[in-house]
Amino acid sequence: MVIAKKYVLAKHFEGEPKRSDLPIVEEELPPLKDGEYLIQAEYLSVDPYMRVYAQRYPVGITMIGIQVGKIIESKHKDFPVGKHVVATVGWRSHTIINGNAGLSSLRIPDYILPDLGSLPVSLGVGVLGMPGNTAYFGLIELCQPKAGETLVVSGAAGGVGSHVGQIGKILGMKVIGIAGSDAKCKWLKEELGFDYAINYKTQDVAVALKEAAPNKVDCYFDNVGGEISSIVMNHMNLFGRVSACGSISSYNADVKALPKCSIVQPAVVFSQLKVEGFIVNRWADRWMEGIEKNLQWLKENKLKYRETVTEGFENMFDAFVEMMRGDNVGKAVIKV
Structure with a gap:
């Protein structure tokens, strides 16, 4: 049995987001079905678009967002245990994904992160995401x-x-x-x-x-x-x-x-x-083109990056607010 934690949009934002707008709740995940796999979040992203996009969704949804998760259980041959997946599943600690479902609601495909060598997998929600x-x-x-x-x-x-x-x-x-x-x-x-x-x-x-x-x-x-x-x-x-x-x-x-x-x-x-x-997402059909080009520039030392890392899933809301205030330098990332 896996207990997942998630941030739920309890109230649409008015002004600067408040902690009561995004409470953390728990849910018990069901057993995997054929074609599904389970990821455990390792890095999550907070981005400015979340502030305005959330207003377009009904209250009660899992807060929108992208994460890098590690596959910890799988019943899908193309998504084996141990691989890292970049997935548009929102602010969640654990998620069951149907590997045959195609594009997400944002039309960005969930995909296995390419081999980054010595580079951190957190780049999957940043320079390589x-x-x-x-x-x-x-x-x-x-x-x-x-x-x-x-x-x-x-x-x-x-x-x-x-x-x-x-x-x-x-x-x-x-x-x-x-x-x-x-x-x-x-x-x-x-x-x-x-x-x-x-x-x-x-x-x-x-x-x-x-x-x-x-x-x-x-x-x-x-x-x-x-x-x-x-x-x-x-x-x-x-x-x-x-x-x-x-x-x-x-x-x-x-x-x-x-x-x-x-x-x-x-x-x-x-x-x-x-x-x-x-x-x-206009270029969802060319998604890997951008990632591969940015990865090439990174390996050629033509591209540098900086991450402002916040430790702990429970601190994600604070990281979100601080990012909106401009407190971060480079990409704001949450390490679970």
Whole structure:
């Protein structure tokens, strides 16, 4: 008999999530049926999208999310005991998965993690998982980056933003990151190779951006939305491309009380910008392409990563709130 722990969405979030919104409950799992396998969570991910996506689901669901789990029992020949699986099963300690069920509700396939050699399996929820593919496909497919162009990344010290900027450097771009502390900016420049980093909390972003990009901006990878994005879009070149990945600056805010931002339509029209939003499951049929490319760059030492690791399944809620506040550097990960 296996007793699973899970976080249940007891109440839709209002403002910053509260602990009472996501209580931990237990459930007894049934015996495995043919075609099923049981995983035990080892690493779980907290990501900004969870804050807004959870609002679209009914109260009572297991909180949404992705994890790396180890197969501890199996009745499916393609999912043997001992292998690690990346699965979209939510905030759970143990999960029974039907290996014949196909794609998950997010249309991202559950899959056995490739052999990572000496790399940690936690990367399956980071650089070698959904955040890594978000960076890879969101930049490559939507921005169509070219060597010599200037790329700006907001939320640049997060799991996705730090990855995007490094891909830009691999491709020969000038990269400018926008982050929320001097320590983060130092990390972006000194360790990840960004050309410039702007601390939006202490610098005038418009002034700093003009200094860093006197020839304006060609590509913008937008993780934050709000006034920062308005400033960047008003400093873009003709036919600039914007990949709209997220809007974390407003996720915890009361929509009715949000401040007005500078109007961006004149910049979009007169600079003939291409602005496109995306959800990474658009490339579910090419999922392993992104993972394999990012793994290649890691092995070639062209790509670096950092994880902010929280120990303990019971501390996952705190890690979620801290990530939404921007306390993490790199990918926020929970080690069970």
